[in-house]
Amino acid sequence: MNPARALIVDLPGPDLTLEEGRFLARHSFGGVCLFARNITTPERTARLVRDLRDALGHDALVATDQEGGAVLRRLDVPHPPTPMGLGALRDPEAAREAGAVAARGLLDLGINWNFAPSLDVNVNPGNPVIGERSFGSDPALVAELGVAWALGSEAAGVMSAVKHFPGHGDTQVDSHLDLPTVNKSREALEACEWLPFRAAVRAGVGSVMTAHILYPALDGERPATLSPAVLTGLLRGEWGYDGVVVTDAMDMRAIADRYPGGVGAPLTLTAGADAVLVCGHGELTPHAEHLNAVERALRDGTLAEDRLQEALTRLASAARRFPGTPRPYTAAERERDGAQVRAWARASVTRVGQVPRLSPDAEVLLLTPDQPGVGGPYGDSLGGDELAATLRAYFPRLRHANYSPTDARAARALLDEFPGAPALLATPTRWNLTPVQKELAGLLPARGGIHLALWNPEHARALPLPALVSYGFRPAHLAAVAQALITGEAPGVLPLAAPEVV
Template sequence: MIRPESTLIIDLPGADLSAADARWLAAHPVGGVCLFARNITTPDRTARLIREVRAALERDVLIAIDQEGGAVLRRLDVPPPPTPQALGALADEDAAFRAGQIAARGLLDLGINWNFAPSLDVNVDPLNPVIGERSFGTDPAQVARLGVAWARGSEAAGVLSAVKHYPGHGDTRVDSHEDLPVVNKSRAALEAAEWVPFRAAAHAALGSVMTAHILYPQLDPEWPATLSRTLLSGVLRGEWGYQGVIVTDAMDMGAIARRYPGGQAAGRALTAGADAVLVCGHGDRSVTDAHVRALRAAQASGAVSEARLHEASARLRLAEQRFPGQVQPYRAGQQALDQTDLLAWARAALRVQGNGPRLDPAAPVVLLAPSHTALGGPYGDHVTPAQLEAALRPHFPQLTTADLLDEAAARQATRAHPDAPVLLASTGRWGATPQAQHLAATLTGRAWHLCLWNPDDAAALPLPAIVTHGFRSPNLQALAETLIAR
């Protein structure tokens, strides 16, 4: 008899495997473990955590993570893959393939063998709260071409990809981390846009697909995609012939957990066609335990058949065999080569809009950057004023920095240096701040708007802009070079 928890992908509370968690894993042969930023510390410590997880489960289990690139990265001490949107700006399939390889090399270095990436969502709605720069663009054909190339690069380097979020999260105004989005589109509309990349991924036989917690009432008026037999077994498996692993997005997200508490949806996801049920308690083991109980009850009642459990478990075991988690060190020489590629791509993707003031390296420059920004959704970090200052000060030694969120302090800094050019930085995902909007009106003719995260912010302020398509180290180096050259 198959243990139903063998279909669960769970999380861990911290950077080390406690004795209690090791005992829990030994008693529950889960299908895999998903790591988050809280689990990633020094390379040696994280590698030890992964080894101990595998020892507790007594097999080369799947270890997953979200290492998409750009703003969605969990490991930060290796060369950072670019945002998919930046790769979309390059429109270079070879660059996308190599970006997938770079992401994979930073994971296999620790023994991580499953990347919940890339996003194949078409950026249909620019006000979508959770996609944006995570998408390769607005053109479905380009998203398909670049996204499949990225995933193939990852898998060629030894890391199972998980294209997401099927059937498409690009046209929502609701964050599924919080509530259930509804996309009331016809099948024909979906086939013309959102489905184009996922159909290409299925035909390319990529290793896994992650579902979206979204209701598509014109296809299934009752069940969100994660729980929809129509969309998983019908379209993805039946019509497109996909035979890889189907993994759910996290079942503790509000879109599912609020409607189906206590793990009720886990069995339904399996019967709909999913093979792996991702559940994250974020330190609360009772969340995982509830899903184990729910799956065991579904098995005992016959709601989830033995045949379905066997099929799901077999797909996960096959993925383990195809993508073993044997550590492959990320050598310094390879990292240097990858950094060269990343800098070249950052330079090529950077966009200058309008004509701003010239910056004199020997004269004062004022940097206005917010001390913090709201994150939410899948995001874990942002660029800080200290990081910006560290990137710019070597080129502009008389740089003065003020907190953009403290409007009085920001105005004081610009008045103290009335002839100095100003760099007004947008570092958040959710639009230009009110303080930035107020200050921009007073800085006409003397300021650049540094658009470091959301490219759409460039249109929000009446200033010439430098759009970097990201805030990682290659982006900041390309930014500094651009400012010096202008």
């Protein structure tokens, strides 16, 4: 029994160096999670996956986060749609096929575990990390679409990890940065956060990822990832789940600040997790630290051998069920999936307010922020120049100005220079609106301004402008928004509850 098989680790770069290969083989970890820094050309990444399995054994699990929308690791294949964009479609068959699209792009490389989809119910507009990663604010809709997505992925050969159990949708703290607390009763959690996860358990989804969140109604001391009451008492005992339980990354500050040096690893295994996700983001030392902590716990009896064996048995069973044998993603399949992704994007664009149509021959102004920053699970964002280049293909007379978070002068100058031209205010950002964005939005209603909410759909309800919501900033989303500006067709339905009136 090798305790390292319960650890899923990460790597610094796109190739497995000799030193790294020896490190992996010496410890024989259970698998690897790949990030954007690891995924380059298809040939190079496929070779990396082969090298990983040569080092760890061919039952190693190779994982990544290919959620769709903003959280994507492989970008050279059709992009699965944003979950909330699927919520705007309200079509479980589309969700099932979207999961399969994600899987086809991963299994092509030999990746057999996708840490997706998010089954978090987006009931808190101020949530800094979930947002459009959720299918919406209705628990029943999230359950229907999320489970369909997961089963579509698994039918295509890639194990799904529904996350973040028992629910990250009603937090105002990002667990990458600190420990959130959800102060809800068991009854309230059962009616909202837990409903999608219970549906996933009933459907037999292959794995569940834990949340680094404190739920005082269940455990007043330990976050869910480390809580026997949550993982064993609720998930295993009350709900009868027998699939793989994997932690969210243990380097996230909600855990690492409180349980340093890897001591969280034996605690989560004792609590009921089967796989501990350990990310060093370029450093291999954290992997050894977590393994040492597990080995110490085995020696002193705080981690029982039969509990570890149970975890390893589940992981071995998952590897047999999802062996990761590469399945080529053919050109015909990619063409078909790409066309479907574009169709979903057009069908999900949602109108908020009365959005005027624009003529392709019109002079149109575009106002965009400087390249937005990213953080947490996000790897990239949309720059203003890229958006302008895309829209200019539809509006050849488009004129563009970037503005900074603290200075609207460039945008104001463009508005003054073309006082009769309609203006598009784009918000390709996940985070809170800046004072400059609010200032510019106040200038535009009188001149027929339109808000393009290209990432966070809550922004559409926060600014006093008619808006088109795309639920994402990938090429299919941008093309869909441009077409909606011209045709007026925006058939999506906002999958968010109306804001409360105070």
